[in-house]
Amino acid sequence: DVKVTQSSRYLVKRTGEKVFLECVQDMDHENMFWYRQDPGLGLRLIYFSYDVKMKEKGDIPEGYSVSREKKERFSLILESASTNQTSMYLCASRQAGVMETQYFGPGTRLLVL
Amino acid sequence: GNSVTQMEGPVTLSEEAFLTINCTYTATGYPSLFWYVQYPGEGLQLLLKATKADDKGSNKGFEATYRKETTSFHLEKGSVQVSDSAVYFCALRSTGGGNKLTFGTGTQLKVEL
Helix, strand or coil, rough: CCCCEEEECCCEEEECEEEEEEEEEEECCCCCEEEEEECCCCCEEEEECCCCCCCCEEEEEEEECEEEEECCCCEEECCCHHHHHEEEEEEEECCCCCCEEEEEECCCEEEEE | CCCEECCCCCEEECCCEEEEECEEECCCCEEEEEECCCECCEEEEEEECCCCCEEEEEECCCCCCCCCCCEEEEEEECCCCHHHHHEEEEECHHHCCCCCCCCCCEEEEEEHH
């Protein structure tokens, strides 16, 4: 059974803290993605990775960085959290190939105070 | 660039009513089209997809037909149930968009007894 897991369902952090969101997939997928979901804006792509140690900016990368040291794990890093980064964060993974289905994790709801 | 436009919600229906959620798109190349569903407290799940013009995707009683002439992929279901209450996202993936998914803003569906 396909599985994408995220390290926390809910997280509360303070402004200026460094925040790590972890995502793990057990399907040996090459491609992994981080999105944020906000009411009225849908899902917006932050960063994605086509393979280990590879990363590319999505549509809204400012204020975020990522790390992919192992194929199964893709980390999103907020270097200095700000209140406008309060959001739902969704990780996804997909096998390489145009027709492949993208699988999502359950999401992490982050509140920055 | 690529974009997806969905009807705004929430859509509130009585059980057994007919459902239509409109989706239109703008894309380079020949996109694949998707509907994802997000149940309360969960991540997104693929509901159905269509990869070329006139294809019909279907799953769990939901259907959507890829209409290239009207650039649309409207979601329909003949008789909704309370358990269909969720947020529905239309999305596209185009080779011209780097194989990334572009999402609409989502439409919340509420089904009442």
